[in-house]
Amino acid sequence: MGLVVQKYGGSSVADAEGIKRVAKRIVEAKKNGNQVVVVVSAMGDTTDELIDLAEQVSPMPAGREFDMLLTAGERISMALLAMAIKNLGHEAQSFTGSQAGVITDSVHNKARIIDVTPGRIRTALDEGNIAIVAGFQGVSADKKDITTLGRGGSDTTAVALAAALDAEVCEIYTDVDGVFTADPRVVKKAKKIDWISFEDMLELASSGSKVLLHRCVEYARRYNIPIHVRSSFSGLQGTWVSSEPIGDKKVEQAIISGVAHDTSEAKVTVVGVPDKPGEAAVIFRAIADAEINIDMVVQNVSAASTGLTDISFTLPKTEGRKAIDALEKAKVGIGFDSLRYDDQIGKISLVGAGMKTNPGVTAAFFEALSDAGVNIELISTSEIRISVVTRADDVPDAVRAVHSAFGLDSDSDEAVVYGGTGR
Amino acid sequence: MGLVVQKYGGSSVADAEGIKRVAKRIVEAKKNGNQVVVVVSAMGDTTDELIDLAEQVSPMPAGREFDMLLTAGERISMALLAMAIKNLGHEAQSFTGSQAGVITDSVHNKARIIDVTPGRIRTALDEGNIAIVAGFQGVSADKKDITTLGRGGSDTTAVALAAALDAEVCEIYTDVDGVFTADPRVVKKAKKIDWISFEDMLELASSGSKVLLHRCVEYARRYNIPIHVRSSFSGLQGTWVSSEPIGDKKVEQAIISGVAHDTSEAKVTVVGVPDKPGEAAVIFRAIADAEINIDMVVQNVSAASTGLTDISFTLPKTEGRKAIDALEKAKVGIGFDSLRYDDQIGKISLVGAGMKTNPGVTAAFFEALSDAGVNIELISTSEIRISVVTRADDVPDAVRAVHSAFGLDSDSDEAVVYGGTGR
Numbered sequence: 001m002g003l004v005v006q007k008y009g010g011s012s013v014a015d016a017e018g019i020k021r022v023a024k025r026i027v028e029a030k031k032n033g034n035q036v037v038v039v040v041s042a043m044g045d046t047t048d049e050l051i052d053l054a055e056q057v058s059p060m061p062a063g064r065e066f067d068m069l070l071t072a073g074e075r076i077s078m079a080l081l082a083m084a085i086k087n088l089g090h091e092a093q094s095f096t097g098s099q100a101g102v103i104t105d106s107v108h109n110k111a112r113i114i115d116v117t118p119g120r121i122r123t124a125l126d127e128g129n130i131a132i133v134a135g136f137q138g139v140s141a142d143k144k145d146i147t148t149l150g151r152g153g154s155d156t157t158a159v160a161l162a163a164a165l166d167a168e169v170c171e172i173y174t175d176v177d178g179v180f181t182a183d184p185r186v187v188k189k190a191k192k193i194d195w196i197s198f199e200d201m202l203e204l205a206s207s208g209s210k211v212l213l214h215r216c217v218e219y220a221r222r223y224n225i226p227i228h229v230r231s232s233f234s235g236l237q238g239t240w241v242s243s244e245p246i247g248d249k250k251v252e253q254a255i256i257s258g259v260a261h262d263t264s265e266a267k268v269t270v271v272g273v274p275d276k277p278g279e280a281a282v283i284f285r286a287i288a289d290a291e292i293n294i295d296m297v298v299q300n301v302s303a304a305s306t307g308l309t310d311i312s313f314t315l316p317k318t319e320g321r322k323a324i325d326a327l328e329k330a331k332v333g334i335g336f337d338s339l340r341y342d343d344q345i346g347k348i349s350l351v352g353a354g355m356k357t358n359p360g361v362t363a364a365f366f367e368a369l370s371d372a373g374v375n376i377e378l379i380s381t382s383e384i385r386i387s388v389v390t391r392a393d394d395v396p397d398a399v400r401a402v403h404s405a406f407g408l409d410s411d412s413d414e415a416v417v418y419g420g421t422g423r
Numbered sequence: 424m425g426l427v428v429q430k431y432g433g434s435s436v437a438d439a440e441g442i443k444r445v446a447k448r449i450v451e452a453k454k455n456g457n458q459v460v461v462v463v464s465a466m467g468d469t470t471d472e473l474i475d476l477a478e479q480v481s482p483m484p485a486g487r488e489f490d491m492l493l494t495a496g497e498r499i500s501m502a503l504l505a506m507a508i509k510n511l512g513h514e515a516q517s518f519t520g521s522q523a524g525v526i527t528d529s530v531h532n533k534a535r536i537i538d539v540t541p542g543r544i545r546t547a548l549d550e551g552n553i554a555i556v557a558g559f560q561g562v563s564a565d566k567k568d569i570t571t572l573g574r575g576g577s578d579t580t581a582v583a584l585a586a587a588l589d590a591e592v593c594e595i596y597t598d599v600d601g602v603f604t605a606d607p608r609v610v611k612k613a614k615k616i617d618w619i620s621f622e623d624m625l626e627l628a629s630s631g632s633k634v635l636l637h638r639c640v641e642y643a644r645r646y647n648i649p650i651h652v653r654s655s656f657s658g659l660q661g662t663w664v665s666s667e668p669i670g671d672k673k674v675e676q677a678i679i680s681g682v683a684h685d686t687s688e689a690k691v692t693v694v695g696v697p698d699k700p701g702e703a704a705v706i707f708r709a710i711a712d713a714e715i716n717i718d719m720v721v722q723n724v725s726a727a728s729t730g731l732t733d734i735s736f737t738l739p740k741t742e743g744r745k746a747i748d749a750l751e752k753a754k755v756g757i758g759f760d761s762l763r764y765d766d767q768i769g770k771i772s773l774v775g776a777g778m779k780t781n782p783g784v785t786a787a788f789f790e791a792l793s794d795a796g797v798n799i800e801l802i803s804t805s806e807i808r809i810s811v812v813t814r815a816d817d818v819p820d821a822v823r824a825v826h827s828a829f830g831l832d833s834d835s836d837e838a839v840v841y842g843g844t845g846r
Contacts, residue, residue, distance in 0.1 A: 016480050057503050057510065058509065058510040065509070068517050071498065079488045080477060083481040094488055144522070
């Protein structure tokens with residue numbers, strides 16, 4: 001008998017009908033001979049409504065009490081889901097993050113899982129129950145306070161439980177059919193990806209693909225838990241994310257997995273920085289001390305005449321104000337001329353393990369952008385990814401041009417799948 | 424420094440404004456030099472909305488998962504209340520029933536508190552926090568499952584915590600000014616009672632007064648915790664419930680504390696029961712086995728000619744169907760002629776410790792009913808209470824007549840307060 005962890009997002013359990021539909025699907029998995037653990041998010045807009053209430057009573061709700069509040073959302077959905085399953089004649093028990101043994105650090109609102117001790121889940125399964133677990137939440141190791149895992153936390157709960165229970169697969173049910181070669185809202189010809197490696201999925205996730213978050217994929221890779229991303233509304237196979245193609249699937253690794261884009265970032269340019277050792281360190285220490293995560297960093301070649309250079313970096317728009325403040329405060333220590341802030345940028349990324357051994361990829365990428373008339377402002381590369389920053393307005397055209405150039409369009413005769421290259 | 428437990432019901436925290444108003448009142452108590460523990464119910468209609476959701480996914484939601492669902496309500500209100508208090512510049516931490524050490528038995532949906540171990544509350548108070556505790560909920564001793572305490576459970580949580588923490592007083596905040604000599608909706612001249620003994624309050628509670636539930640008063644009496652019932656909307660003194668009048672209050676015990684009424688009961692009459700030993704036992708064993716609580720029981724004098732008698736009892740209307748079914752099933756064993764079911768009855772009760780030593784009370788009570796033209800169907804008495812069953816339609820007139828006859832009307836010159844009679 002296999003053990004399956006299924007995770008259902010808020011849109012899948014948005015109302016009583018959704019909960020009943022999901023309950024049927026869960027019972028199917030049980031009838032197929034599996035032990036089933038289900039991780040569930042809060043229903044539809046519940047979390048937003050709770051946040052709205054919190055803002056009405058306090059202008060800056062945060063910390064311990066905010067976590068206590070938000071975790072009510074999953075408590076509601078998981079209890080209802082257990083009831084709906086029992087109504088179908090199967091035994092089910094729901095468990096809070098704390099009851100399920102999801103132990104975290106004490107960083108409220110974005111806690112990290114440090115251990116999973118699923119003794120009660122194991123017992124419930126052995127007694128024939130379907131176990132329903134609240135996503136997104138845990139309990140802190142030191143103070144025994146309720147914590148939440150931050151954005152996308154339910155996916156992480158699911159993968160962490162799958163790892164702790166040695167599950168065969170972690171199924172992430174969502175409102176799309178899987179991971180696509182590009183955002184289907186931008187690229188109509190985007191194709192569903194049948195299988196993608198952890199590494200390529202990590203790059204897509206950190207380049208703007210919203211289906212799975214980086215943290216969840218990273219966790220799955222570390223414990224080698226295959227993820228199956230699929231729709232809770234259809235019965236279709238979705239996208240498998242794993243180290244190697246699963247079972248009898250003879251899926252070959254494509255050169256290019258997909259094109260991701262991101263328009264949630266802004267660009268900060270520090271102008272007129274003395275070109276001497278240690279300057280970048282001072283700048284990025286100021287940013288790090290303000291707890292701001294940055295993405296791309298580019299330093300221009302310094303002008304020989306002045307001995308000054310410019311350093312640009314990108315970061316989430318929401319962190320823009322904080323970054324500018326931090327740099328202004330550190331201005332004397334750094335000694336730059338001025339700051340420029342630009343939130344009208346977009347990032348386009350091409351991801352694929354195959355590009356390591358296909359030297360023409362970079363050139364083809366830039367040619368596609370050039371043909372589409374897109375100007376490139378910054379470039380950043382990893383072994384299996386090329387990213388460029390452009391004007392935000394250029395992003396849709398750029399994504400379509402690149403998607404098409406690499407033969408990813410669904411009706412294209414040029415779609416080429418190469419064999420894996422030694423990975 | 425004193426320790427005060429305050430309890431706020433759902434109507435006091437119905438929305439963000441209510442929560443902010445309550446937060447101010449709590450902070451006042453803290454500023455007055457008290458350690459403050461607050462027990463809070465779910466906001467306004469939250470519980471009803473959750474029950475409605477449950478019924479949408481399952482026709483008979485109950486048990487463990489229903490408790491898991493309902494306890495989300497207090498989680499929301501207590502977290503918001505803690506945030507609102509922090510926003511006023513005071514430290515507050517919220518605790519679930521489990522975290523607060525409210526240990527119960529395993530009877531889901533109507534668990535009983537078997538122990539309170541408020542170690543975390545004590546620590547939070549010692550660190551200068553206001554402690555906010557979820558009412559109505561606990562954790563079962565054996566399985567560590569979340570339980571709820573049933574109707575009025577938050578009041579019981581408050582009194583139980585007050586006892587465990589050796590509080591000076593348990594303040595029950597509600598949407599009325601206190602306990603009245605009769606239901607003010609029926610008797611316009613009803614007066615607020617300044618002080619009432621535990622015993623009289625217990626009789627009022629079991630006779631239909633809704634302000635405090637029997638279980639909560641019983642708990643307070645057992646641990647001798649003074650209760651102060653008052654409005655969260657006004658700053659007025661409410662009603663003190665305690666063994667003796669508190670502090671410098673020279674309140675004297677009235678002969679009569681108040682008149683309570685109840686139209687939620689029905690009457691079952693078992694007609695033609697053989698008048699021999701053991702018959703009543705068989706009838707009430709059948710009722711008890713169906714887990715039905717009954718209230719008044721009356722057996723008529725048997726007719727000498729037939730050797731048969733009638734036995735009547737009252738019970739909640741909601742249990743009527745179950746009682747009839749149970750008796751029909753036991754008919755052969757009991758050997759009665761027929762059953763009569765009447766749900767158009769009402770009960771009027773006169774409560775007061777003074778009646779023990781004032782023999783005229785019973786007579787005056789029946790005279791008042793007679794003068795009002797009210798026919799009496801059943802009579803039941805205790806040492807400090809007389810109850811009669813009448814037609815439901817007669818209840819308002821009967822209550823007003825009795826209230827007036829005993830000088831309880833607020834503008835009456837005849838209002839007489841006697842000294843305590845040795846209690």
